[in-house]
Amino acid sequence: MIDQQLLLMLLPLIILQSILLIVAIIDLIRIQQTNGPKWVWALIIILINIIGPILYFIIGRRP
Numbered sequence: 001m002i003d004q005q006l007l008l009m010l011l012p013l014i015i016l017q018s019i020l021l022i023v024a025i026i027d028l029i030r031i032q033q034t035n036g037p038k039w040v041w042a043l044i045i046i047l048i049n050i051i052g053p054i055l056y057f058i059i060g061r062r063p
Contacts, residue, residue, distance in 0.1 A: 017049055017050050020054065021052075024053035024056050031062075035059060036060065041056050
């Protein structure tokens with residue numbers, strides 16, 4: 001019973017993280033230039049859960 005409650009509480013966070021990850025990777029593939037090497041941003045997006053994609057959108061994209 002407790003496991004179901006925990007899963008229901010974490011589900012929105014898991015969905016948000018998945019959406020951010022997918023959108024950031026797609027944007028990274030499509031964009032021509034970034035602030036820094038693309039492979040580094042790919043590692044940051046994938047390895048640093050929710051904060052990685054947010055950092056990419058704030059710092060990694062060129063204006």
